[in-house]
Amino acid sequence: MGYRKLQRTKSQRKALLRDLTTDLILNGKIKTTESRAKEVRRQVEKVITLGKRGDLSSRRLAVSYLRNVIDENKIRNAKSAEDIVEQKAVKTLFDDVAPRFKNRNGGYTRIYKLGQRRGDAAPIALIELVD
Numbered sequence: 757m758g759y760r761k762l763q764r765t766k767s768q769r770k771a772l773l774r775d776l777t778t779d780l781i782l783n784g785k786i787k788t789t790e791s792r793a794k795e796v797r798r799q800v801e802k803v804i805t806l807g808k809r810g811d812l813s814s815r816r817l818a819v820s821y822l823r824n825v826i827d828e829n830k831i832r833n834a835k836s837a838e839d840i841v842e843q844k845a846v847k848t849l850f851d852d853v854a855p856r857f858k859n860r861n862g863g864y865t866r867i868y869k870l871g872q873r874r875g876d877a878a879p880i881a882l883i884e885l886v887d
Contacts, residue, residue, distance in 0.1 A: 759798075760791050773799050778823040778845045780865075781853060785884030790869060793883040797865045800885075804864045807854030818846050853885065860886075 762769050776796045779786050781803065788796070803821060806814040825844040857864050868882040 760795050762792060762795065774821060774823055777803060777821070778825075780883060780885070781822065781845050781849050782825070785882060787870070787880060787882050789873075790867075790879040790881040793867050793881040796883060797867065800865055800883075801862060803849065804854060804857060805862075807849040808858060810850065810854065815846065815850065818849060819843060822846055822849070856885075856887070 762772065764772065772792070773795060776786060776788060776792060777799045780796060780800055786796075799821075803818060806818050822843075822845040864886055866884055866886050868884075870880045870882055872878065873880050
């Protein structure tokens, strides 16, 4: 098999990877288990490559994959449902992250092993975008 199942069903695994990918794009680094970090790396590489292409079809593919970020202040002040959803991750990807890697052919992330989690001794890793 070409990927890790992460002990989840297909829909749960897809949702997990989408959330972690979105968080990594927005925050620049996340701390998670080592196997999740290795799978997220595969997804982030593909999404950043879409951001580097920068055309309309790439933007639509990124919008379909990345999660929408809901701002609590916008919920209170919203006049309609369209005002609540914000494509913050897509905007960050195309405006900030992708231009940083325009001269780089892959290898956009770095994984540091941090040891084991207290409790179940799962190997923990920090995945971050390379500067």
